[in-house]
Structure formats: C-alpha cells, structure tokens
Amino acid sequence: MLTNYLKIAWRNLLRNKIFSAINIVGLAVGLATCLLIVLFVLHELSYDRYHTHADRIYRMTTHGRIGGTDINAAGAGAPAASALVRDYTGVEAATRLNTDGSFIVKHGTDSFKEEHVAFVDSNFFTILSIPLATNYSGINPKTMLTEPNTVVLTQTTARKYFGDQNPVGQTLTMGDKGAFRVTGVCEDVPSNTHFHYDFFCSMRSIKQSGKWLNDAMHTYLLLREGYSVDQLRAKSTEMVARYIGPELPQFLGISLAEFLRKGDQLRFQFQPITDIHLHSDYEDELEPNSNVQYIYIFVAIAGFILLLACINFMNLSTAGSAGRAKEVGVRKVMGSERGQLMGQFLAESVLLTFLALLLALVLVAVLLPGFNQLAGKQFGIGAIVSGWMLPGIGLACLLIGLLAGSYPAFVLSAFRPVSVLKGRAVNIGARSGWLRNTLVTVQFVVSITMIVSTILVSRQLNYIQNKKVGFDKEQVLILNDTYTLASKLDAFKAEIAKLSPVVRVTSAGYMPAGSSNSGNNAFQPDNGSVQPETYRNRHYFVDEDYLPTLGIGLAQGRNFSKAFPSDSSAILINEAAARQFGWKNPIGQRLKTAGDGSGEIQRLYTIVGVVRDFHFESMRQRVAPLVLFRGQDNYQMALRVKTDDMPALLKTIEQRWKAQTDMPFTYSFLSERFSLMYASEQRVGQLFGIFAGLAVLIACLGLFGLAAFTTRQRTKEIGVRKVLGASVASIITLLSKDFLKLVLIAIVIASPIAWYAMNRWLQDFAYKIDIEWWVFALAGFLAVGIALLTVSFQSIKAALMNPVRSLRSE
Known part of the structure; x- marks a missing residue:
C-alpha cells in the first residue's frame, strides 16, 4: 500500500508542477538555512568540551572596583596556581598560560613574524587535552617544558619550519629571548577552543615578580572529583585576605581594612572552561569571544524560518485542495476510508519533504564556502553527512512532513462525497480561512x-564607522614590529620622515585599534591627603609626535615637547581622567604611581596637558580614563601620509626597511584595524x-x-x-x-x-x-x-x- 501511496503522490506532484516546485523550493530554502545555522550553533556550543576533564576545569578570574573603576580581568596573580594547589585540598592541579606579544622567529635564513606564542607551565598538556603528535621521536611529555628556553610546536608550525624532518632537538630563535630548543610537537589546537597558539614555550623562560598584584596570568584549575566549585567560590574573601592583603601596603600604602573601608574591593571568581567562549568578555581575553545572545538569536531565526516553510506547505496544499475535491469524492464513493485518504496525503507530504531535503543538501554544499567566510568557520559537507547528523536530519524531515501535511490531510479527507460532487467541497476549506490568515500573519510578523x-x-554599524572618534583614522599607515630595528630605529624614522608623501611620523606602542602595547596602573592624586584615593587607569608611552600624527586634539595645556627637559616627569591625561579625579583645571596637578611591590611609591608626575577624549577602545565601552607618559615605545610606527599612489609609497618604504634589516616587512592601515574591531x-x-x-x-x-x-x-x-x-x-x-x-x-x-x-x-x-x-x-x-x-x-x-x-x- 505504501508503494501505491508514493506512486500516486509522485503523479500528483508532476500534475501540479508549479505548486510542487514552490513547495519544494520554499521548504528546501528553510531546511538549508536551518542546517547551516545548526552547524554554526553546535560548533559554538562545543567550545572546550573536548578536554578529558572539561567538567572539572575552571579559569580563575579577578573582579572588583578601585577608585570608581570596575575590574573584570580574565587572569589572576602569577602565584595563584601554586598557592591554591598548596592551600586548598579541593584543587587537584593548576596550570598557567601567559602571552608576551608577537615574535620574529628565525630558523637559518628564514624569518617569520609569529603572533600566536604562549608561555605555559610544564603540566599544561596534562590538564588541557591537546594531544601530542605520535609521529616524532624524542618527545617526553613529563619533561618537555620543565627547562627554560624550551618550546612545543604545533604540527603545522613544525612542518613550516622543518618540513619532513624531526624538529625535536632543533632550535629556533625567538626574538630577543634567544634560542629555544624544540622538545615536543602537539596536534593543531582545535578550532573550538578559546585560544589558538602555534608555540607553547616554557613558563620558566620569562621573568616573574612573584607578586599577586603584579603579574596576571590565565590560570586554569583542575578540581578534584566530587568537589563543588561553589565551595571554592565561598573562599574568595578568605583568599583576598590571605594573598592580596599583605601586598596592599607595598603597592598602595594602605591596609586591606583601609582599602575596603574606602569602598574598594577585590574578589576571585572561577569560570567553567566551557563557558569562556560564550559567557566571557573580560579584560585581556586571549581571543575575542562570542556572545550567547547570538546563539539564542540564530536558534530563533532557524526555528522561525523552518516554521515559515511549514506554514507555506500548509497554505499551498490547502490552496490546491479545490482542484482535488472531486478526486476525494470519487475515492470515497469507491470505498476509500478516511484513514486511507489521510495516509495518501501524508505520503505526498513526506515525499515532498524528502525531495526538499535533497535540494537543501545541494544548496548547503553550494552555499557552505560563502557561509564559512561570513561566519568565520571552516565547515565541510562531511559535517552534515557524518555521525548522527544525517539520521537526525532524516528523522526531523519525517516529522516535518507529517506535521506540515497533517492539516491538509485532515481537511481533504473530511470532504463529504455528496457535497464534493456538487462542487461545494471547497467551502469546507473556506471555513478554515482563519487558520490560513493567522499563519500568513505570523509569517509577516517574523x-x-x-x-x-x-x-x-x-x-548601528554605520554609526560606529562614521562617529567622530576623536582622532583621524584615515591615511594613517602603521609599520609593525619596528622594535626589531633596535639601534637603527632613529635613522630609519628620520629617513622615512623625509619622504614627500609622509606628513608626520611617530613611534608608539599603542594605537587606537589593533594589536598594541598597553597596560594598567594605579594612580593617586598628590593632594596632601594621608590616604589619597587610588584609581586604576590605562596608560601608554607616546612621543611628542603622537598627538599630531593621529590628529588628537588638546582641550587644555600643551603637548609633550623636546624643548622642555622636565617632560620626563610630565604626563598628559584625557578629559575622562580629569572628570574622574574631579579636576576642572588639571594643569599643574600631580599624580603619583602606585608601588611595584617593593614598598616604595615609584614616581611623581605633573600634568601638562589634557587631550580630548578619543575612542582608544571599542564603542561597547565609554571612553575610559587614560594617562599618557612621555617615552618612545618602539613596538610600531605610525605615518600620516598624503598620497594618491599608496603602492608606490609602500614599495619605497619597504626598500628602506630591507636596507636596514632582514626582518619581514609588515604593515596595516589604522582605518582597517578600526573596522576589524x-x-x-x-x-x-x-x-x-x-x-x-x-x-x-x-x-x-x-x-x-x-x-x-x-x-x-x-x-x-x-x-x-x-x-x-x-x-x-x-x-x-x-x-x-x-x-x-x-x-x-x-x-x-x-x-x-x-x-x-x-x-x-x-x-x-x-x-x-x-x-x-x-x-x-x-x-x-x-x-x-x-x-x-x-x-x-x-x-x-x-x-x-x-x-x-x-x-x-x-
């Protein structure tokens, strides 16, 4: 009987080609859209769930408020890992990850700029499940990162530098940190991880002060089985008192009790590693994370589009019912039961649904490359047809076919033979017009x-792109990694400044968008108070050319100048900082930096100028207080240019660069970096x-x-x-x-x-x-x-x- 149902269904589909085509195309578009969204959502939800002990791994984060500024940092003090393992029995193990900017890595005559370099503890690969490669000899997982200047490479990076040779025992020069010996190779970090690095260097290769308030690192804790993270969270106040309290007099000159009495606070949180990608937007994240709200939005969109496609099927099937009214009447007169008629129409619905599924799979294969580019993913068609996906899709289509065809089946099978043969069968469908109207209304609501x-x-995106950001981002060329020029930097800068298209040049670690050198520091107004208020602000080192090169204006006072030798102890602040400190006329006011843990206040600075607020961070946040120190940070160089022939200028600059160094020449434009934010x-x-x-x-x-x-x-x-x-x-x-x-x-x-x-x-x-x-x-x-x-x-x-x-x- 099923064969007969399908045969008749196929004939009816061919007889009504237009309605059938519209139904199949509409349903296929809905299914294809849902499949793409399901791929995206499942991948987003899978982040960091591949770790063997993912349910017991937590990242330690720092939160609080100092001087009216909120702190939400993705890291914790460098001593946290060892301290918590030592002092809290619920913590089975802990490991740390730290970054130190980009490196120029050399092997023989080859040099590459590498931005994905991390420094990790020796037990990093034990706690986080990134498998080691098995096709190389000489790898000892227990000792490969115990010594300084050792490094583990990913397989792709190992092939990049050493080809088919065994890299274990070979050396690479990592910028100014010298030679590193390759002691291991791991598989490439999975795409569904909240960090992606190519080099994992020994943590013992970098200096650490050992202070909780100085060195912040990404710290991952492995809790013992059966130990609740809530027990650890309940000890946050105790941890602050035990570890932070003794350091506060050394940094801020006040006790923990005085710190809390002023309304300031600090606390620790412990975030499941599986929550980081979708539920975290803290300072110093290893990579930009996604947002769980987008998951909800896309799931809703998938559901709505599939609902619209099912509504279409109901409406189109019902619209075609008038043409089949006499068929239903004749079938009933010849003895067909209502159940048989319902089976016939449901079979047609399921057949049409599976035809739509085949077309949807073709659409997915065609659209997948463009979708990958748009979503920033690397899905293949194999993700659709492998594992449980294909059976799941088939079952879903069967349910959709039955659901979408149920209403037409009930309506058509309910026609009375006498009314049908008199030409009045369609009136039964007309009495259900409220449902069709409701469904179409729902479609247009969506x-x-x-x-x-x-x-x-x-x-909103157009507003962000065109809003006055407080600086001129157009025609600003950024030269990366100028620190590699070392003693040749000043000569190179002077040579570039002589080029006619170059209007101004500045060397600075910080740019208002993209990768930069930046930091936070605690400042206290020098107002004679015994216990001055402490503020935690961003700070950067800039030279006297920084403001004019980027087109940043002054609200009060003056810029740094070589004509004032005393500017070594001068600072600039932005308008937000002036408001924070409560100064209407900040010129001449003095700030002192907090200590570095040695017990002494570092230095006293005089404010000589107030720069107008400019957006040095994303517009998701308001312009924060900022302090600018005078100094030449050689991390990168910015050139304000005026030319109609940018390729020719870039070629000239590259020639000057290669005359000074054999390091790679890389550049970017400030406007492009701003858009990438x-x-x-x-x-x-x-x-x-x-x-x-x-x-x-x-x-x-x-x-x-x-x-x-x-x-x-x-x-x-x-x-x-x-x-x-x-x-x-x-x-x-x-x-x-x-x-x-x-x-x-x-x-x-x-x-x-x-x-x-x-x-x-x-x-x-x-x-x-x-x-x-x-x-x-x-x-x-x-x-x-x-x-x-x-x-x-x-x-x-x-x-x-x-x-x-x-x-x-x-």
Missing part, C-alpha cells in the same frame, strides 16, 4: 521583525540581512499560496461582479485589501517585538543610535509593497478572467 532588525543593525557585529549584520531576505521570500511564497486559494474560492463571485459592471481595478482592490489587512496586523504585532529585541542588543554598546519611529514605518511600507506585488499576479489574473468561463457551470 519578516517585519527581521527587516526592522536588519535596518537597525546596519544603522567590529567584525563580529558586521557578520551579524550581514547574516541578519540574508536571513531577513530569506524570511521575506518564504513569506511571499506563503502569501502567493493564500492568494491562489482565495481567488479560486471567489472565482464565481468575481464573474458575477464583472457581469454587473465591476472594473478590473475594483476587483484587484477587492482581492488585495484582505491581504493588506493581514500585513497591517502583522506590523502592529511585530513593531513592539522588534523594538524590544533590538533595544536589548543595543545595550551592549555605550554609544548607540536611537530607535526611531520611521524605521518601523519603512519596514511596514516594504512589507506592504512586497505583499501587494506578491498578490498582484493572482489578483490581476482573476480580474482579467472571462466571466463566461467562471459562470459556465451554473
């Missing part, structure tokens, strides 16, 4: 919500636009089905109206106004939903657009226009129909 979201996301938001905006377009497309298919159904229901009515003198325009208006009502209802429902959702998203930005009424009006206008265009074909076709044909059966 579509309008996504149109509004797309417009607002686009406007918002790459995740740009991806979200593009995805929103694509998904909104798909939602509108699927909604239009559903509206087309409802229009087809309605015009069939009202064929004779239209014929009568034309005979009585109704014009084509009046009939088009008559048929279109019902759909317009549905869209208007959808606009009313969708507007508050879209406002709420986008208001929540915009909360992540300190600087954001206002949600204005015209956005909803524009989305509604687009929805109305799209709806009218969709139904116009059916309306015009019905209005132009010869009334003789529609009334012939009367």
Whole structure:
C-alpha cells in the first residue's frame, strides 16, 4: 500500500508542477538555512568540551572596583596556581598560560613574524587535552617544558619550519629571548577552543615578580572529583585576605581594612572552561569571544524560518485542495476510508519533504564556502553527512512532513462525497480561512521583525564607522614590529620622515585599534591627603609626535615637547581622567604611581596637558580614563601620509626597511584595524540581512499560496461582479485589501517585538543610535509593497478572467 501511496503522490506532484516546485523550493530554502545555522550553533556550543576533564576545569578570574573603576580581568596573580594547589585540598592541579606579544622567529635564513606564542607551565598538556603528535621521536611529555628556553610546536608550525624532518632537538630563535630548543610537537589546537597558539614555550623562560598584584596570568584549575566549585567560590574573601592583603601596603600604602573601608574591593571568581567562549568578555581575553545572545538569536531565526516553510506547505496544499475535491469524492464513493485518504496525503507530504531535503543538501554544499567566510568557520559537507547528523536530519524531515501535511490531510479527507460532487467541497476549506490568515500573519510578523532588525543593525554599524572618534583614522599607515630595528630605529624614522608623501611620523606602542602595547596602573592624586584615593587607569608611552600624527586634539595645556627637559616627569591625561579625579583645571596637578611591590611609591608626575577624549577602545565601552607618559615605545610606527599612489609609497618604504634589516616587512592601515574591531557585529549584520531576505521570500511564497486559494474560492463571485459592471481595478482592490489587512496586523504585532529585541542588543554598546519611529514605518511600507506585488499576479489574473468561463457551470 505504501508503494501505491508514493506512486500516486509522485503523479500528483508532476500534475501540479508549479505548486510542487514552490513547495519544494520554499521548504528546501528553510531546511538549508536551518542546517547551516545548526552547524554554526553546535560548533559554538562545543567550545572546550573536548578536554578529558572539561567538567572539572575552571579559569580563575579577578573582579572588583578601585577608585570608581570596575575590574573584570580574565587572569589572576602569577602565584595563584601554586598557592591554591598548596592551600586548598579541593584543587587537584593548576596550570598557567601567559602571552608576551608577537615574535620574529628565525630558523637559518628564514624569518617569520609569529603572533600566536604562549608561555605555559610544564603540566599544561596534562590538564588541557591537546594531544601530542605520535609521529616524532624524542618527545617526553613529563619533561618537555620543565627547562627554560624550551618550546612545543604545533604540527603545522613544525612542518613550516622543518618540513619532513624531526624538529625535536632543533632550535629556533625567538626574538630577543634567544634560542629555544624544540622538545615536543602537539596536534593543531582545535578550532573550538578559546585560544589558538602555534608555540607553547616554557613558563620558566620569562621573568616573574612573584607578586599577586603584579603579574596576571590565565590560570586554569583542575578540581578534584566530587568537589563543588561553589565551595571554592565561598573562599574568595578568605583568599583576598590571605594573598592580596599583605601586598596592599607595598603597592598602595594602605591596609586591606583601609582599602575596603574606602569602598574598594577585590574578589576571585572561577569560570567553567566551557563557558569562556560564550559567557566571557573580560579584560585581556586571549581571543575575542562570542556572545550567547547570538546563539539564542540564530536558534530563533532557524526555528522561525523552518516554521515559515511549514506554514507555506500548509497554505499551498490547502490552496490546491479545490482542484482535488472531486478526486476525494470519487475515492470515497469507491470505498476509500478516511484513514486511507489521510495516509495518501501524508505520503505526498513526506515525499515532498524528502525531495526538499535533497535540494537543501545541494544548496548547503553550494552555499557552505560563502557561509564559512561570513561566519568565520571552516565547515565541510562531511559535517552534515557524518555521525548522527544525517539520521537526525532524516528523522526531523519525517516529522516535518507529517506535521506540515497533517492539516491538509485532515481537511481533504473530511470532504463529504455528496457535497464534493456538487462542487461545494471547497467551502469546507473556506471555513478554515482563519487558520490560513493567522499563519500568513505570523509569517509577516517574523519578516517585519527581521527587516526592522536588519535596518537597525546596519544603522548601528554605520554609526560606529562614521562617529567622530576623536582622532583621524584615515591615511594613517602603521609599520609593525619596528622594535626589531633596535639601534637603527632613529635613522630609519628620520629617513622615512623625509619622504614627500609622509606628513608626520611617530613611534608608539599603542594605537587606537589593533594589536598594541598597553597596560594598567594605579594612580593617586598628590593632594596632601594621608590616604589619597587610588584609581586604576590605562596608560601608554607616546612621543611628542603622537598627538599630531593621529590628529588628537588638546582641550587644555600643551603637548609633550623636546624643548622642555622636565617632560620626563610630565604626563598628559584625557578629559575622562580629569572628570574622574574631579579636576576642572588639571594643569599643574600631580599624580603619583602606585608601588611595584617593593614598598616604595615609584614616581611623581605633573600634568601638562589634557587631550580630548578619543575612542582608544571599542564603542561597547565609554571612553575610559587614560594617562599618557612621555617615552618612545618602539613596538610600531605610525605615518600620516598624503598620497594618491599608496603602492608606490609602500614599495619605497619597504626598500628602506630591507636596507636596514632582514626582518619581514609588515604593515596595516589604522582605518582597517578600526573596522576589524567590529567584525563580529558586521557578520551579524550581514547574516541578519540574508536571513531577513530569506524570511521575506518564504513569506511571499506563503502569501502567493493564500492568494491562489482565495481567488479560486471567489472565482464565481468575481464573474458575477464583472457581469454587473465591476472594473478590473475594483476587483484587484477587492482581492488585495484582505491581504493588506493581514500585513497591517502583522506590523502592529511585530513593531513592539522588534523594538524590544533590538533595544536589548543595543545595550551592549555605550554609544548607540536611537530607535526611531520611521524605521518601523519603512519596514511596514516594504512589507506592504512586497505583499501587494506578491498578490498582484493572482489578483490581476482573476480580474482579467472571462466571466463566461467562471459562470459556465451554473
């Protein structure tokens, strides 16, 4: 019987080619979209779950508030790992990871800039499950990182430097840290990890002060089985008193009790390693993390688009029911039971669903490269057809087919033979019009919500890109790794400054976007107070050319100058820092830095200028207080240029560079670095636009089905109206106004939903657009226009129909 069902189903699909094609395409687009989103979501949720003891690994983080500034740091003091293993029995083991910028790595005559270099403890690979390579001899996991200047490479990096040779025992020169001996090779770090490094160097290769308030490192704890992390969290206050309390007099000159009495605070948290990627946005994260809100958004989008596709199937199947009314009547007269008819129609639904699945898999294969580029992933088609995915997809399609075909099956099988053969069967379907109208309304609620979201996301990104950021990011060329020039730097800088397209040159560790040298320090106003307030602020070292090169203005005072030898003890602050310290006229005021743990206050500085606030961090945060020291940080060099022939200028600079060093010449543009800060938001905006377009497309298919159904229901009515003198325009208006009502209802429902959702998203930005009424009006206008265009074909076709044909059966 099943074979007979499928055979008849196939014949019916071929007989109604247009409806079948629309159904299959609509469902295939919905399924393909869902498959892509499922791949993305599952990958995001899988981060760091591959570790053997993932459920017992936690990252120790530091939180608090000093001088009105919140602290949310991804690390903990360098001694934390050993101290917690020693003092708390629930901590079975601990390991640390630290970064120290990029390195120029040399092997023989080859030199490469490597940015993914980490320093780790010797037990790092024991706690975190990054497997060691088995195809190289001489690797001893227990001792490979116990000595200074040893390094473990990933397999890709080992092949990059040593080809097919065994790298174990070979040496690499790591910048100014000298030669490192390769003692191990590990597999490449999995993509679903919150860090990605190519070099894992021994922690003993870098100096550590041993102070909790000096060296912050990413610290991972392995808890004992059965020990709850809540027990460890409950000891945070005790830890601060035990470890931080004794150091506060050395750094801030006050006791822990005085520190707390002033309203300042510190505490430790312990974050599951599996939560880092989606639930963490702290200072000094190893990589930019994602946001769990985006997971919720994409899951909702997948569900909505699949729902729209199922709604389409119901509407189109019901719209085609009038053409099969007599078939149902004849079958019932010949003895077919209602259950057999339902089985027939469900078989058609399931067959159509699996045809849509095949087309969806083809669409996924075609779209996957573009989706990978957009989402920043590396999915292959094998991820769809391997493991439980393919059986799961098949089961889901079976359920979708049964669910989507259930309503048409019940409606069609309920037709009465007598009514059917008299031509009145379609009226049964007409009595269920409220359901079809509801479904189409739901489709347009989703579509309008996504149109509004797309417009607002686009406007927010445009606002960020074009907002005055306090500096001129255009035509600024950044030369990377200029510290490698060492003693030749000044000569190179002077030579570059002579080039006619170069307007200004500055050497600085910090740039307002991209990789930079930066730090935090504690400052105290020198106001004669016995216990002055302590503030924790960002600080950078810049030269006298920094402000004019980047186009940063002064609000008060002056810039650094070589004409003032005393500027070695001078500082600049931004307007946010002036407000923080409570100074209306900061010029001449003095700040002292906190201690370094030796018990002495380091230095006293005089403020000579106040720079206007500029965005040196993402616009997700407000401009924070900033202190600028005078000094030449040689990490990178910025050139303000004015030229119409940038390639020629770059070639000239590269020639000058190669004349000074054999190190790689790399560069970037400040405007591009600034745009990359918002790459995740740009991806979200593009995805929103694509998904909104798909939602509108699927909604239009559903509206087309409802229009087809309605015009069939009202064929004779239209014929009568034309005979009585109704014009084509009046009939088009008559048929279109019902759909317009549905869209208007959808606009009313969708507007508050879209406002709420986008208001929540915009909360992540300190600087954001206002949600204005015209956005909803524009989305509604687009929805109305799209709806009218969709139904116009059916309306015009019905209005132009010869009334003789529609009334012939009367």
